[in-house]
Amino acid sequence: MVYGESGGGTGTGIDRRTAAKSAVAAAALLLAGGGGGGIAQARTADGITLRLPAPTGPHRIGVTTLYLVDRSRRDPWDESVPVREVMATVFYPARTVAGRPVARQMTAGAAERFRQIDVLVHHLPPTGVNWAATTTHAHRDAPAQPVRRPVLLYSPGGGDPRTLGTTVAEELASHGHVVVTVDHPGDASEVELPRGIRETVLRGDPRTDPQLFRTAIGTRIADLRFVLDRLEALAAGRNPDALGHALPADLGRALDLRRVGVYGHSAGGTAAAEAMYEDRRIGAAVNLEGYLDQAPQRSGEPGELFPVARHGADRPLLLLGTEGFEHRGELERSWSAVLARSGGRARRAQLDGAAHWVFADYAAMAPQLQAAGLMTAEARRDLVGAVDPAVSVPAVRNAVRSFFARHLRG
Template sequence: MPTSVLRGALAAAVALLTFATPAAADAAAERVPALVLSEPTGPHPVGTTSLHLIDESRPDPWVAEKTARELMVSLWYPARTAQGRRAPYTTAREAELLLKELLIKDLPADALSRARTNAFTDAPALGHDRGLPLVVLSPGFSAPRSSLTTLAEDLASKGYVVAGIDHTYESAGTAFPDGRITTCVACRSLDSPGFGKKATRGRAADVSFVLDQLLGPDPAWKGARLIDPSRIAMAGHSLGGASSAWTMLTDARVRAGINLDGGFHIPIPSKGLSRPFLLLGAVKSHKPGGQDPSWGRDWRRMTGWKRWLTVDGMDHPSFSDFPLIADRIGGGRLPGSRAVEITRTYVGAFVDLHLRKRPQPLLEGPSRRYPEVEFWNDSRRSGTVLETA
């Protein structure tokens, strides 16, 4: 995806979250309540914790003087009890920086920092040794790991460990335990030649390092023994989704991947990608023949189980938590709760199929329950020939 498309993605987020008139903006800012995240649909309470990880084997790709790569990672997991302090959605400063990055001046930052989440900080984990599959989440460019919280909480409630990564200096704001706040240094390089390839490779390296820290002999999380290292998937939004395929090509531990509305910056090589992959995107950009040709190109090189789905009424930001924010200030084309439900349902079905071997009729064709979702992988169902993409 060229950098112009990345800028367009940011612009779409701004359009979704801005108001019709200055007067309406002022009025809405006064009355907008704190965000309330959709409740998880699984049977388990959700626990969460944060990890500060330092990779001394490589320098930071965006700040030359940083000789080590530092990351903040959130883990969500099934918990034994729903007790304790609810986890914050973001810090106050992270919320301010995110709204600034999106050029949103009239939404109070505490509408995000005071958001009601469904996970309890450091709650005891539920599970047995090597009993829980792992899903790694990578957010969109400039977005923090918190932007995929609704998806993470839902997967955790269904018995998954979920690792959400803040890709430092690519997020609008990342808070570290010592009080430091890093900002989106990479945003200054968005128009540089090869930016998308560099960012994709960097994200793959981040994911592999996080897996090393969770699965190695001295794991960074005390509950890491619960993770089954043979059942790992990666899902991402935008740049994070585009990075899922490259991560799978460079790290065999990732057994299945999901791209949520992200264009591919590095083509899948001619040898192909043989492991399962799901493409789930907005109609405008990612139907065959749409604005982003990279899906059609790489679809042909996916040689394993694959699906190509688009969702009518969802825009680029719709595959994150942003639609819930939009609902607080007037709403988007599709209600935020519906956008969240669709993303959760199809991602959950994919990982249940490929990490738990549970049959998923939902992924076999169109559903009456979700008429917004169109299948493009089978011309007999969609009436469209993929070769025109």
């Protein structure tokens, strides 16, 4: 794994030697957690069970789910819904995990829809995998450490559920962050709301429909800012859950909202960078291969730059891409614009040997599917690249973690 660096005359602090060292140090943990492609998988009548890499930090992790309702907005994707509903998962350093069960990556209902929807989009095996059986390393509703921690929001890729960001979120939480992964209902492939499963309205690539793309990104930005509003209520001692579900002890006391970052993948990366530009509460952002321009109105013409690219970032911004992204040429215009106009505050890096979905849990899952004979080598390369997960997983985790550790010191 090699990182190319540029931006503002200095790099991201990640080089060939650091990446190699991280890969060697993390390999044993990844193999123990199931990140390696050659691991024998548990098989049942429902299919194999995929494993997520173990986090490497010193803290045990708690996790809880928030159902948040924004009554100031109508749902942009469904005219029959008069409010905007958002689901969020909070990962945090736990005081103790005694008696608290480990959470599953997906609920049974969401996993069933995932099997029907996501497998078609990403050429995953339609059978042979028990998607509901994958466990996380986080314990449900464990009491939080009553220590103020930096808060990070995560927005997943376009059409993806927040659950596919578990690997990085757990790593960040194990190293002392509170991480809030955000679903965007109507955009995400499937979201389990209190009233049932809601499926995506997206069909195909939103970049081919300028108005659809504009709505998707605008909604994501508004969702992130709304979640941050509700976290302020939580930190002030109120319960932001719309149904008033009991929250883990001391969760509000774990939030340091003077240190807020946001990161996202693909469309989530677009939203992360622009949300930081629009909201002064956000101190740093990571864009994992997201465009910084609107979809072009006509084929062959450039799209309108988002304000963050048009005017530049005035707070730290990391642009992290992959060698294998097929639309690198389209990405270059907007990334070059923000790099040129940010006075060194924006930097970029590249993961060689990787492809676009290496930033999601697929980085660990796809090699396991290939090893089990459920995914071809070509499909794995298209999804995450040929890079070994013992290299790619720590590389992505370390890039995001070191960036926020440097820029959200306090």
